[in-house]
Structures are given as C-alpha cells and as structure tokens.
Amino acid sequence: MPEQLxxxxxxxLMEAELSVTSLRTIQRTYDVQNKDTEVRHRWCELLVKHKYTQAYGDVEHFLIHHKAMGVYLYGExxxxxxxGQQVLARRCLSLVQDExxxxxxxxxxxxxx
Structure with missing residues (x-):
C-alpha cells in the first residue's frame, strides 16, 4: 500500500545513515520511481539526505514534473x-522557472x- 511505503x-528519513546498498535495495524492492508522488517525494528526500548521487536523476525528474511539491526539496x-546538490537545484529551477x-x-x- 502506498501509505505504508x-x-x-x-x-x-529519521536514520542518521543509510548505506548505498540499503538505498539500492529500497529502490529495487519497492520500485519507488513508479509509485505515487507522495512515495517519490519521500524517496527523493532520502536521496538528498544520504547523498545518493547515482539516483539524482529521480530527484531531477521529480522537481521537473512536480513543481509545487518540489519546493521543499529545493530547500533540502x-x-x-x-x-553537487546545489548545482542540481539551480539546473532544475532554470529548466522549470517559466512553468x-x-x-x-x-x-x-x-x-x-
């Protein structure tokens, strides 16, 4: 169920550290990129918090396609x-600022x- 996820x-998100292996396992097990926006938002928060650069494409996709929900992520x-995260934020803003x-x-x- 999305609510459970x-x-x-x-x-x-309350964990101080998560390994890359743990993040990859979450990504594969739950197919988070294909879930609803609430799930993907939390997933992006995890990526940013734990600096999982290999999945920053998910953050970029979220910021581009869910502009209103992405405001918090820009702050994060x-x-x-x-x-690298600041460059990502600036690049995404430049892509969507007119929209x-x-x-x-x-x-x-x-x-x-």
Whole structure:
C-alpha cells in the first residue's frame, strides 16, 4: 500500500545513515520511481539526505514534473552544503522557472540564489 511505503520511508528519513546498498535495495524492492508522488517525494528526500548521487536523476525528474511539491526539496538540496546538490537545484529551477507558479518560483529562487 502506498501509505505504508510512505510511512516506511518517513521512518528511514529519521536514520542518521543509510548505506548505498540499503538505498539500492529500497529502490529495487519497492520500485519507488513508479509509485505515487507522495512515495517519490519521500524517496527523493532520502536521496538528498544520504547523498545518493547515482539516483539524482529521480530527484531531477521529480522537481521537473512536480513543481509545487518540489519546493521543499529545493530547500533540502540547498541546506546540505553540497555543491553537487546545489548545482542540481539551480539546473532544475532554470529548466522549470517559466512553468512554475509565481509564488512557488519566488520562494525557490530565494533559496537557490
């Protein structure tokens, strides 16, 4: 059930560290890229928190296709103080800025600039 998977991912977000092996297992076992937006959002949060760069394509896809739900993720990308994540945030914003709701765009722009 999607609700159960969201809860499981939220519990995993509380973990200080997750190995790449664990993240790969989650990705394969639950096929998270093909679940609903709530599941994919939590999945992207895990990727950002644990800097799982091999799956940053999932984060980029989410930010491009779920602009309103992605606002929080932009903030997470910027607070990690990881230049690769910040570059990802800026690139995604540049790709979707003309399609974003104006208020969401202002919020995200303030975070990434």
């Amino acid at each position: 969201v809860l499981q991912l939220e519990l995993l 990308l910027m607070v990690q103080e990881d230049s 974003m709701d104006q208020s969401a765009h202002r919020v995200v722009e303030e975070m990434v600039l």
